[in-house]
Amino acid sequence: MTEILRAESLRKSYDGFLAVDGISFSVREGELKALIGPNGAGKSTCFNMLTGQLKPTAGEVYLRGARITGRPPREIWRMGVGRTFQITGTYRSMSVIENVQMALISHHRRLFSFGPRAWKLYRGEALEFLRTVSLEDQADRPCSVLAYGDLKRLELAIALCHRPRLLLMDEPTAGMAPSARIELMQLVADIVRDQGLSVLFTEHDMDVVFAHAHHIMVLNRGALIADGSADEVRRDPRVQEVYLGGGTLFKEAGDA
Amino acid sequence: MAFYIALFLTGLANAAALFLVASGLSLIFGVTRIVNFAHGSFYMLGAFIGVTLMQVLPGAVGFWGAIALTGLAVGLIGALVEIVVLRRIYRAPELFQLVATFGVILVIQDLALMIWGAEDRLGPRAPGLRGVWRIFGEPVPKYDIALIAITPVILLALWYLITRTRLGILVRAATQDREMVGALGVNQAWLFTGVFGLGSALAGWGGALQLPKGGADLLMDFNIIGAVFVVVVIGGMGSLPGAFIAAVLISVLNAFGVAFLPQSTLVLMFVVMAAVLIVRPYGLLGREEVAGEHGQVGAPETPIRPYGPRGMALTTLLLALLAALPGFAEPFVLTLVIDIVVFALFAASLHFILGTGGMVSFGHAAFFGGGAYAAALLVFHTETPMELAFLFAPLAAGLLALAIGWFCIRLSGVYFAMLTLAFSQLVWSLAFQWRSVTRGDDGLINIWPADWLNGPLPYYYFTLILGVGGILTLRHIIHSPFGYALRAGRDSPRQAEAMGIDVRRVQLVAFVLAGMMAGLAGGLFVFSKGSVFPTELEIAKSFDALIVVFLGGVKTLAGGVVGASFLTSVEHWLTRLEYWRLLLGLVIIALVILMPEGIVGTLRRLALRLRRSDEEVSR
Ligand SMILES: Nc1ncnc2c1ncn2[C@@H]1O[C@H](COP(=O)(O)OP(=O)(O)OP(=O)(O)O)[C@@H](O)[C@H]1O
Ligand SMILES: [Mg+2]
Numbered sequence: 001m002t003e004i005l006r007a008e009s010l011r012k013s014y015d016g017f018l019a020v021d022g023i024s025f026s027v028r029e030g031e032l033k034a035l036i037g038p039n040g041a042g043k044s045t046c047f048n049m050l051t052g053q054l055k056p057t058a059g060e061v062y063l064r065g066a067r068i069t070g071r072p073p074r075e076i077w078r079m080g081v082g083r084t085f086q087i088t089g090t091y092r093s094m095s096v097i098e099n100v101q102m103a104l105i106s107h108h109r110r111l112f113s114f115g116p117r118a119w120k121l122y123r124g125e126a127l128e129f130l131r132t133v134s135l136e137d138q139a140d141r142p143c144s145v146l147a148y149g150d151l152k153r154l155e156l157a158i159a160l161c162h163r164p165r166l167l168l169m170d171e172p173t174a175g176m177a178p179s180a181r182i183e184l185m186q187l188v189a190d191i192v193r194d195q196g197l198s199v200l201f202t203e204h205d206m207d208v209v210f211a212h213a214h215h216i217m218v219l220n221r222g223a224l225i226a227d228g229s230a231d232e233v234r235r236d237p238r239v240q241e242v243y244l245g246g247g248t249l250f251k252e253a254g255d256a
Numbered sequence: 257m258a259f260y261i262a263l264f265l266t267g268l269a270n271a272a273a274l275f276l277v278a279s280g281l282s283l284i285f286g287v288t289r290i291v292n293f294a295h296g297s298f299y300m301l302g303a304f305i306g307v308t309l310m311q312v313l314p315g316a317v318g319f320w321g322a323i324a325l326t327g328l329a330v331g332l333i334g335a336l337v338e339i340v341v342l343r344r345i346y347r348a349p350e351l352f353q354l355v356a357t358f359g360v361i362l363v364i365q366d367l368a369l370m371i372w373g374a375e376d377r378l379g380p381r382a383p384g385l386r387g388v389w390r391i392f393g394e395p396v397p398k399y400d401i402a403l404i405a406i407t408p409v410i411l412l413a414l415w416y417l418i419t420r421t422r423l424g425i426l427v428r429a430a431t432q433d434r435e436m437v438g439a440l441g442v443n444q445a446w447l448f449t450g451v452f453g454l455g456s457a458l459a460g461w462g463g464a465l466q467l468p469k470g471g472a473d474l475l476m477d478f479n480i481i482g483a484v485f486v487v488v489v490i491g492g493m494g495s496l497p498g499a500f501i502a503a504v505l506i507s508v509l510n511a512f513g514v515a516f517l518p519q520s521t522l523v524l525m526f527v528v529m530a531a532v533l534i535v536r537p538y539g540l541l542g543r544e545e546v547a548g549e550h551g552q553v554g555a556p557e558t559p560i561r562p563y564g565p566r567g568m569a570l571t572t573l574l575l576a577l578l579a580a581l582p583g584f585a586e587p588f589v590l591t592l593v594i595d596i597v598v599f600a601l602f603a604a605s606l607h608f609i610l611g612t613g614g615m616v617s618f619g620h621a622a623f624f625g626g627g628a629y630a631a632a633l634l635v636f637h638t639e640t641p642m643e644l645a646f647l648f649a650p651l652a653a654g655l656l657a658l659a660i661g662w663f664c665i666r667l668s669g670v671y672f673a674m675l676t677l678a679f680s681q682l683v684w685s686l687a688f689q690w691r692s693v694t695r696g697d698d699g700l701i702n703i704w705p706a707d708w709l710n711g712p713l714p715y716y717y718f719t720l721i722l723g724v725g726g727i728l729t730l731r732h733i734i735h736s737p738f739g740y741a742l743r744a745g746r747d748s749p750r751q752a753e754a755m756g757i758d759v760r761r762v763q764l765v766a767f768v769l770a771g772m773m774a775g776l777a778g779g780l781f782v783f784s785k786g787s788v789f790p791t792e793l794e795i796a797k798s799f800d801a802l803i804v805v806f807l808g809g810v811k812t813l814a815g816g817v818v819g820a821s822f823l824t825s826v827e828h829w830l831t832r833l834e835y836w837r838l839l840l841g842l843v844i845i846a847l848v849i850l851m852p853e854g855i856v857g858t859l860r861r862l863a864l865r866l867r868r869s870d871e872e873v874s875r
Contacts (some may be wrong), residue, residue, distance in 0.1 A: 053750065075751045089751035091744050100783070102744050106756040112742045112765070114733055117562075118740040158755065 003028045004166050004198050005050065011239070012222075016233050019045045019163075021222035022059065027166065030196045032189060034209045037219035038047050038242065041200040044086055046219065047170050050200075052076045052084045082164035084155040086171045086202075094156055095119075103161035122205040129157040133187065145181040149176040153184060160191070169201040173208055181205055185212045201204035210234075218242065258392030263515055265391065267508030269469070270398035273299075274435030275503035277480060278487040279414060279496050281565060281741030287430045287451045290342060290353050291670055293799075294360040295484065300454045302330050302463025303472035304368055307377045310467070316383040327461040332622045334456020336447045337761040343851050346448070354673075356848045357805045358799050362841030368474060370835065379467030399468050407463070411500050418496065425865035426450060431823035439589075478795055482681040486529045487713030489534070489674050492542020503539060522685030528644045530663060537666050556773035562735055569620055578720055580758065582713055590716045591784075592828060598781045599721035600820035603804040604727045607816035610805055612734050613766050614746030615665075619680025620774055620801050622660065622849035626683055627653035627775025628782040633693065634701040642706040646779045653775020654768050656683070660769035665760050669747075673819055699789035703782050719780050726773050727817060742766050803844060818856050 002174050007027040020042040022085040027033050035043050048054040050061055052073035055175035060069045068076055077083070089213045097119075104122040105111060128138045138146065146154065152172055157165055172188070189212050192199055203209050209216060215232045218226040226236045233239055281295045309322035320599040335362055385402050388395035388577025389696050417426040419772060463476070487506055506525055513521040520633045532540065563571060602624050609615045630652030634640040640648075660679045664672055694700065709715050733739050745759035752759050752800055782788045791797065801824065808819030826843075830836040851858045 051754065055753070074756045074758055077754055077756045080308075083754050085750070085754075088750040089754075091747040091751065093743055093747055094740070098740070102740055103755045105737045105740065110737045111757060111762065112735045115736060117735050118737045119735075121737065162756070 003198070004064055006062040007046075007050065007059045008062070010046065010049055010061065011057045011062065012042070012049060013057045014056060016062045020049065020219075020223045021058075023219070023222075023224040024059075024226055025217055025224060027198050027200050029165075029198055030192065031214050032192045032199045032212060033217065034213035035200060035202045035219060036204075036206075036209055037202075041219040042222040043219055044170055047083070047168050047200075047202070051081060051168055059180045077162065078112065080162070080165040082159035082166075082167040084152075084159050084172055086174065088148075088151045088155050090151060090154055090158070092144045093140075094143055095140050096135060096146065097126050097130060098163060099121065099143055099154060100129050100157055103158045107162040126161075129160055129225045129253075130154075132160065132191075133157045133184075150182055152176060156184070156188070156225075161196075164197065166198045166200070171202055171204065173203065173205060178205075178207070182211065183210050188212070216225055257709050258394045260435065261392055262394035262396055263511045264508055265396050265400060265404060267511035268407070268504060269397075269403040269507075270511065271405040271503045271507035272410075274480075274483060274507055275407055275489060275500055276410065276465065277459045278484045278491070278499040278503055279410075280458030280462070281484055282488050282491070282494055282496060283427070284452055284455035285429055285457070285484060286446050287490070288342070288346065289670070290346070292455070293354060293357040293453070293481065294337070294364065294451075294477075294850045295459050296479075296481035297364040298330050298334055298363050298459035299463040299480050299644065300368060300472070300476040301333060302460030303379075303462075303467060303476060304377070304833075306467050307327050307379060307458070307472050309762045310380050312556070318386060319380070319383050319426075322463040323461065326464040328465070330460025331453040331457030332495065334459075335449050335453035337456075338452035339850070341845055342452070343440045343445060343448070345852075348848075348852060349616075351610070351802065351806055352848055352852060354616075354799075355803055356845055358803065359841040359844035359848065362448060362837040362844070363830035365477065366835045366838035366841070367472065370838075372472070374474065374475040374552055377470045377471050377491070379469070382468045385468075388599040397469075403465065403469075407500075411496070414496055416850070423450070425749045427687060441803065444504050451629050464807040481795065482678070482684075485674050485678050485681075486525050488539075489533050489671075489678055490529050490539055493674070494543075495539070495541040498539055498541030505648070517818050519689055519691070520687055523682065526682030529539070530682075531613075532722065533663060533675065538671065539830050560734070562731075578724075579717075581733030587712055590712055592824070593782075594716060594719045594784050595828075596821050597719050597825045598777050598784065599800075599804070599824050600817045601726045601780070602777040603721045603801050603808070603816035603820045605770040605777065606801045608734070608773070608806070609731045609763075609766050609770045610802075612739060612746065613763055615674040615763060615767065616669070616802075617664075617767075617770075617798075618795075618802070619660075619676035619678070619798050620770075621678075621793050621797035622680035622683040622769040623653040623657055623774035623786070624778040624781070624797065624801075625687070626656045626771075627685055627778030628788045628792055629694065629700070629778075630775070631702045631712045632782050632788045636700045637693075637698050642704075642709070642783065645779075646783065649779025649782070650772040650775040651779065654772035656775075657768045657771025659766070661764045665764050665767065677798070680793065681795070684795075685791055687790040694790075697790055697825070699787050703788065704786050705783040710781075715784060719784065722776065722780060726776050727741065730769075738762070738765070756875075806856055807847065809853055809855060814856050816854030840841040 003026040008024050009022045010020055011022045011182050021185070022044065035046065037043055045054065045250060049056045052075070055070050060067055062068065063076070063079055063081065068079065073083070091102065094102065100197065101122050102120065104125055108122065110121065116226065127136055127139060130139055131157050135150060135153055135157065138150065142149060142156070154159050156172065157168070159169075160256065169188070173184055176184065185208050188199060191197055213230065216226070216230055218236070218239050218244045225242065226233050226237045277295060277299050280298075281292060284290060284292050286297075294498065306322055306326040309325055313319070313322050321704070341356050342353065345356055380393065380397045382402065385398040387403060388397050390396075418427060463472075483506065487499055487502040490505065491500070505527070509524060509528060510521055513524045513730055513798060517524065520848060523594055578593065606617065606620045609617060628648035630648040631645040634645040634648055660676065664675045665680065668674055688696055702708055705718075709718050735831035741757050741762045743856060744757060745762055749759050778792070781792070804819035804823050805816050806819070807822055808814065808816055813849075826840070830840055833839065
């Protein structure tokens with residue numbers, strides 16, 4: 001498997017405070033990889049540097065060997081990298097399907113088109129994407145009335161619109177019921193398998209992580225302390241130290 | 257050399273009042289996040305109250321005592337305004353606050369007129385500081401030297417207050433993190449009132465201190481507000497040292513400008529501002545505004561749709577009625593409708609960037625007046641045929657919007673608003689001071705339409721077709737992919753960028769489009785009146801449009817049109833009364849507090865409620 005994304009000595013400091021402290025790693029094609037760590041470990045900061053929302057203080061990001069450090073998010077998106085956020089950022093004044101249509105309009109490069117009615121464009125295609133995440137029966141509801149878990153699924157549908165080769169998901173199942181979490185990650189795992197897409201995600205629910213991730217990285221206070229298979233990570237003494245008392249969680253997940 | 261030093265000293269002296277007013281505005285903004293447009297009014301009140309008190313209180317003690325008392329009085333008035341009006345709308349979007357403070361401006365203007373009359377007052381000289389001192393042979397008024405000595409003292413006093421006292425700690429905490437103050441166990445409401453009072457007092461002191469150099473008149477409020485915004489924008493919003501540096505910079509520059517380039521003092525100020533902002537978009541000492549995760553405050557919206565059959569039928573009916581109007585209406589009604597259509601197009605263009613784009617522009621008059629002036633200048637100086645000159649109106653306004661937008665789009669929220677306002681003031685000052693080209697406030701006259709359009713009837717249809725056409729075009733664009741992209745950038749800029757949308761580019765195009773439409777309205781305007789004056793570029797004109805958009809309802813598509821009809825008609829009747837500003841101001845304030853969704857929004861909600869109770873009855 002070739003690597004699709006590589007980070008080299010990525011660092012972000014806020015007034016001297018190192019949120020991410022020079023970490024290096026890579027994501028390979030067709031891989032479902034988790035980035036875990038306690039609150040404030042620097043996971044979101046790391047994601048934001050990979051997809052251009054934040055400029056790294058130092059270090060480089062490569063996408064299929066090409067340097068993309070500091071490029072704006074929209075360019076990185078056009079290179080085939082999708083992204084969902086920890087705090088959802090859907091368009092509140094649009095209906096569910098219009099949110100998807102917006103992404104399709106951008107993908108088909110029709111943003112500066114003034115003639116057609118926007119909600120007539122790519123409706124069928126948008127419905128297909130909603131169907132993948134089982135939101136098709138809510139297609140015409142205002143986005144602002146969706147349950148939080150549904151918003152997360154909508155975000156996933158939106159992120160799939162431009163057929164990304166790499167998808168970064170920041171806590172994709174936060175705010176969902178446990179059964180719905182497994183379900184959603186199963187869906188992501190299926191997409192990864194069927195389409196050969198790579199996924200990097202952060203997650204606090206260890207059940208979800210150990211049930212689906214091929215590889216796991218552990219971030220603690222900005223430093224990468226482990227990077228390997230589920231088993232390797234589970235046995236790593238430094239990881240166990242970070243997750244004091246969380247060891248049981250690992251075992252449960254392992255038994256499952 | 258001595259002459260330059262004298263000029264420099266004059267500039268320093270002038271900085272005193274400007275700094276006082278600007279620091280008050282900055283302080284209020286830093287803590288409450290309210291851009292107090294009525295700040296100039298407090299300055300004016302300071303001048304009038306100061307004059308009155310100085311007449312009553314004798315001697316040097318009386319003079320300085322009057323100044324001190326003036327600040328306290330204006331501070332109290334400010335606190336009252338905060339309690340009665342602003343306290344209810346802190347959580348509302350910026351536009352609400354702007355409109356409310358604009359209502360306050362109107363009310364204070366008429367109250368001042370009632371109390372002090374329309375005549376300008378000359379300020380008394382300061383006892384004991386009447387003459388001049390010679391500095392290197394140049395005469396410098398003693399009072400100027402006194403002001404130069406006072407300004408740093410005020411800065412130090414404020415600095416002490418902010419950095420060394422408990423109030424200051426709270427103010428700083430509130431400036432950095434508003435939620436935190438609540439956590440500190442402080443009554444936030446009273447902190448805000450106190451700060452607003454203090455800021456107003458500073459403006460009042462500014463007004464009183466400048467009395468010996470100037471006086472008091474009813475135009476002071478708008479005259480200073482442009483300069484104050486420039487100072488606050490250059491210095492950085494919320495930064496006192498920034499306000500000080502910028503006030504000195506602008507005042508000294510102005511003093512030299514008056515001596516060497518008397519025709520361009522106002523322009524100079526805005527050019528400096530633009531130069532500073534190219535290098536430092538948030539001002540000299542301002543910090544970058546960390547935008548919230550989500551674009552907008554306020555209740556969530558329902559998705560937009562074009563009118564259904566009933567709405568279409570109503571619109572068609574209304575248009576048919578307008579088309580048939582000349583058959584039975586009196587001429588003055590036609591003139592009124594022309595005014596309404598022109599204003600509605602102007603307001604719709606603002607509504608387009610404001611409602612759909614989330615860009616609260618405080619300087620939209622630049623494009624309306626800019627278009628009007630572009631056409632008028634061509635006709636006036638080169639006798640260009642009307643048709644060609646008319647085309648030039650939207651074109652020139654669009655180009656102007658491109659230039660101004662390029663600077664402004666980089667900022668968002670209040671910074672965007674202030675910057676657009678400052679640029680519109682730049683355009684205004686060009687029209688006002690470049691007399692050889694624009695004839696200043698004599699205006700450009702005799703700008704009539706071509707023969708085939710000359711006459712109430714043809715021009716009525718001309719306006720109707722182009723005005724309605726423009727409004728419908730904008731509405732169409734709102735529903736197009738571009739309109740959706742614009743709305744996406746408003747709802748969540750981060751998400752929009754993360755799906756390939758170049759938000760700034762989209763916003764710039766929208767800004768230019770809105771500018772062109774405003775220019776079109778300006779073109780229609782100038783040929784309907786036959787003249788154009790700098791008033792069409794004034795802050796008040798921009799505010800009119802904002803109020804209209806607000807009145808109609810920001811989140812409704814018909815908002816601009818309904819609001820324009822309402823305001824134009826109301827003003828038409830109201831301006832016959834002596835104190836119409838007072839009434840209008842009170843109406844506006846009442847609307848902000850009682851009908852925050854605007855006319856259309858409120859009607860729609862009432863209709864919904866009625867329909868729902870109907871259903872319950874029928875069940
Ligand atoms: N703009 C900022 N300025 C200063 N510090 C910041 C900023 N953004 C994040 N931080 C700090 O950087 C650290 C990493 O934050 P980050 O959001 O990346 O953590 P995280 O691993 O995503 O946490 P969570 O699991 O809670 O989402 C935190 O300590 C946070 O306080
Ligand atoms: Mg996070």
